[in-house]
């Protein structure tokens with residue numbers, strides 16, 4: 001049975017063009033980018049080409065890009081880098097309650113260290129109210145960090161409005177665009193945002209590579225110290241292969257946004273949504289039906305338990321994610337669904353189906369044949 005991969009928000013398969021692009025960097029251009037000989041210089045060119053390309057795709061060629069080990073490190077660098085650099089200005093940070101742990105956890109760690117942190121609530125669709133951001137700002141506020149698109153439910157935040165308030169109040173604004181870049185426009189000529197986190201493996205690049213975009217001249221306290229790499233912002237020999245792969249994956253993703261591929265993925269997602277909701281009783285859509293990234297579908301199947309459903313779908317060769325994380329043997333409902341005040345019986349049977357560059361009509365047709373019987377079987381099975 002063919003695997004139907006519907007977990008692109010967890011990670012996307014490496015794009016074939018990315019594999020081709022990086023081959024020379026594992027062969028003749030394997031050098032350390034800090035080395036002065038030809039192998040090193042070729043590696044340096046690969047890195048700088050990727051940097052210039054990603055900045056161009058973000059529509060800010062004059063911006064700065066610090067390559068990191070992924071979206072998590074980018075989020076940590078943004079939060080800690082700004083807060084620790086701005087002690088003289090203030091100690092207050094604002095984030096939303098639905099952030100990925102890449103932002104949530106560093107914010108909680110800063111709070112334990114004595115910083116003031118406000119966790120803003122969201123509405124039932126998962127959206128932050130920009131006016132709530134305005135009300136939360138104090139003279140001590142240094143940074144606001146609100147994600148662009150949510151990784152679980154796909155809800156897109158009103159970051160233009162939030163950024164405008166941040167600008168008006170003179171507060172820095174970071175957005176985690178790991179789930180939005182390449183899926184919806186991320187145009188730094190239009191967005192009033194100072195820092196953006198990106199991750200390569202959601203785009204068809206390699207795991208373990210990401211970047212933090214910065215407006216030109218923005219100063220951060222480096223979090224990894226050592227050599228002078230990445231303009232003294234992030235020490236460590238650069239991951240040349242990962243960075244080159246990220247550039248190529250970003251180029252392809254933004255091209256797909258402009259050539260109708262992403263719109264096609266949105267249409268496939270909408271069909272999957274409509275047919276699952278009409279063929280399966282007691283199924284509920286989570287997230288904002290209108291303001292949502294095109295590939296994400298988050299559903300609750302009442303009377304099911306997410307982890308068991310994931311396993312049963314895995315047996316049927318369909319890869320999805322659950323909205324719950326199993327910690328210490330007990331099921332913890334997702335903090336995102338809890339913040340959205342999703343009704344109690346929808347918390348447990350929640351799964352995320354996410355589509356991406358390799359998703360096809362034939363896969364969705366086949367998924368629509370395979371999923372309903374799995375749910376029906378699960379609902380018949382007595383609970384332990």
Ligand SMILES: Cc1ncc(COP(=O)(O)O)c(C=O)c1O
Pocket residue numbers: 009010069070071072073075100102147149150151176178179198199200201208209210
């Ligand atoms: C919204 C969001 N932010 C950050 C990350 C972390 O990125 P990485 O896996 O590259 O550390 C993820 C990954 O799941 C994510 O979805």
